[in-house]
Amino acid sequence: xxxxxxxxxxxxxxxxxxxxxxxxxxxxxxxxxxxxxxxxxxxxxxxxxxxxxxxxxxxxxxxxxxxxxxxxxxxxxxxxxxxxxxxxxxxxxxxxxxxxxxxxxxxxxxxxxxxxxxxxxxxxxxxxxxxxxxxxxxxxxxxxxxxxxxxxxxxxxxxxxxxxxxxxxxxxxxxxxxxxxxxxxxxxxxxxxxxxxxxxxxxxxxxxxxxxxxxxxxxxxxxxxxxxxxxxxxxxxxxxxxxxxxxxxxxxxxxxxxxxxxxxxxxxxxxxxxx
Numbered sequence: 358x359x360x361x362x363x364x365x366x367x368x369x370x371x372x373x374x375x376x377x378x379x380x381x382x383x384x385x386x387x388x389x390x391x392x393x394x395x396x397x398x399x400x401x402x403x404x405x406x407x408x409x410x411x412x413x414x415x416x417x418x419x420x421x422x423x424x425x426x427x428x429x430x431x432x433x434x435x436x437x438x439x440x441x442x443x444x445x446x447x448x449x450x451x452x453x454x455x456x457x458x459x460x461x462x463x464x465x466x467x468x469x470x471x472x473x474x475x476x477x478x479x480x481x482x483x484x485x486x487x488x489x490x491x492x493x494x495x496x497x498x499x500x501x502x503x504x505x506x507x508x509x510x511x512x513x514x515x516x517x518x519x520x521x522x523x524x525x526x527x528x529x530x531x532x533x534x535x536x537x538x539x540x541x542x543x544x545x546x547x548x549x550x551x552x553x554x555x556x557x558x559x560x561x562x563x564x565x566x567x568x569x570x571x572x573x574x575x576x577x578x579x580x581x582x583x584x585x586x587x588x589x590x591x592x593x594x595x596x597x598x599x600x601x602x603x604x605x606x607x608x609x610x611x612x613x614x615x616x617x618x619x620x621x622x623x624x625x626x627x628x629x630x631x632x
Contacts, residue, residue, distance in 0.1 A: 359386040359531040363463040375499040379467040392432040394425035396449045453487040472501035489602045495528035495631045513595045514541045521601025525631035539570040583619035602630040
C-alpha cells in the first residue's frame with residue numbers, strides 16, 4: 358500500500374508543480390507526505406579555499422537554512438489546505454546522499470527532473486540518476502515543464518519481463534489498483550524472445566490484484582523506443598508511465614542505460630522508475 362511518501366523540496370521555480378503532484382497522490386491514497394529540504398554546504402575547489410573566509414561559508418549556510426524554512430512553510434500551507442497528513446524536515450548534507458538515506462523509510466520518493474535552465478545548488482543534473490540506482494525505493498520523477506493535475510488515472514506500463522520492470526510493476530501496484538485505465542506496452546517484443554503474448558502473464562498478475570490491464574505490442578522500426586513510449590503516452594492521454602530503470606553504479610559514477618537516460622531527459626509526464 359502507498360501510505361508514506363517523501364518529496365524533495367527546493368527553491369526552484371518548478372517545485373510547486375512537483376508538490377501539486379505529490380499532494381494529489383497522497384490525497385488519493387490517504388498517505389502521509391513528508392517534505393524534505395536539504396541544506397548543502399558549499400563545495401569549494403581546493404585551489405580557491407584559501408581566498409574564502411569561514412564567515413562567508415557560514416553566511417551561505419545560514420542563507421540556505423533560511424531559504425529552506427521558507428520553502429517548508431509554503432509546503433505546510435499547501436498540504437494543510439488539502440487536509441493531508443504531513444511532516445517537514447530540514448536536513449544538512451549532500452542532496453542525493455541525504456534523500457537516499459532519508460528515503461529508505463518511505464514507500465515512494467518524489468523528485469524533479471533536471472532543468473537545464475535552472476540555476477542554484479539544487480540544479481544537479483545526475484541527481485535523479487543517483488537516487489534511482491542507490492535509494493532502493495521507487496522514484497517518481499516529475500517533469501520540469503507542464504502541469505499534472507492527475508497522476509495515476511491513466512497509466513502506461515513499459516514491460517519487457519526484466520527484473521527492473523518486474524520491480525516497477527510491483528512497487529507501483531497500489532497506484533495501478535487505483536487507476537481508471539492501465540495499458541501494458543511491450544516494445545519490440547520479438548527482439549527479446551518474449552513469445553506471441555509477451556504481456557499475458559504480467560496482465561494476469563495485475564488482474565489478481567484487481568487491475569484490468571490491456572496488453573499492447575508494438576514494433577518501433579527506425580523510431581527510438583523511448584520516443585515511441587512517449588508518443589503512445591501522449592496519444593492515449595496517459596498521466597503516468599511505470600518502467601524499470603536500467604544501469605549500474607561504479608565508483609563515483611552512475612551508468613544508466615540509453616533508454617532510461619532518454620526518458621529522464623525527454624519525459625513529458627511523470628515517470629515512476631524502479632531499479
